[in-house]
Each structure stands twice: as structure tokens, then as C-alpha cells.
Amino acid sequence: MNDLALYDLGIAMPICAICNKPVDRVETMYHPAYQGKLFRVYCHDQYEDQMLDDLTLIASHQITFGKAFQRPLLEVKDAD
Numbered sequence: 001m002n003d004l005a006l007y008d009l010g011i012a013m014p015i016c017a018i019c020n021k022p023v024d025r026v027e028t029m030y031h032p033a034y035q036g037k038l039f040r041v042y043c044h045d046q047y048e049d050q051m052l053d054d055l056t057l058i059a060s061h062q063i064t065f066g067k068a069f070q071r072p073l074l075e076v077k078d079a080d
Contacts, residue, residue, distance in 0.1 A: 014065035016043040023068050041068045 013022035023043040030037050036053035048068050057063070 014041055014068045016041075017067040017070040018044060043068065 013026060015021065016023050023041040025042040027040045027042075028037055029040075031051070034051060034053070036051050037057060039050045039052070041048050041050075046069070052063065
């Protein structure tokens with residue numbers, strides 16, 4: 001079964017950190033120039049990209065989705 005079939009069935013969907021629900025859509029494409037696979041998730045009329053290189057894909061026993069649209073844990077604030 002290819003990746004898109006899994007996403008279409010809702011079996012392997014990342015969770016949106018904003019609404020805490022599965023994202024609306026996932027797209028994947030292979031980029032030979034970057035030697036890796038691009039994962040693009042959509043939710044709230046926004047998208048976020050994550051790239052996994054070939055070495056990571058080959059060396060991994062299992063790759064799972066995490067949370068999409070997470071804010072940094074530490075925010076940089078201007079000093080007054």
C-alpha cells in the first residue's frame with residue numbers, strides 16, 4: 001500500500017497542535033535534488049513542510065508522525 005492510500009484512509013495522520021485533531025491533508029513527494037522525501041501537512045488553511053533524507057528513511061525501522069504546527073518551546077522576546 002502506498003503512502004497516499006494510508007493518508008486517505010486516515011490511518012496515519014499527524015495531529016495538529018493548534019486544534020488537537022488530525023490534520024486535513026498530507027501530501028508526500030520525493031525530491032531527488034534534496035535526496036529525500038518531503039511531507040507537507042495542511043490544516044487551518046496553512047501548510048507545514050518536513051523533509052526526511054534518504055539515509056534517515058533507510059536506517060529507520062519505523063517513522064511515525066508527531067504534532068504539526070507546534071510553536072517553539074522557548075520564545076525570544078525583545079528586551080525593553
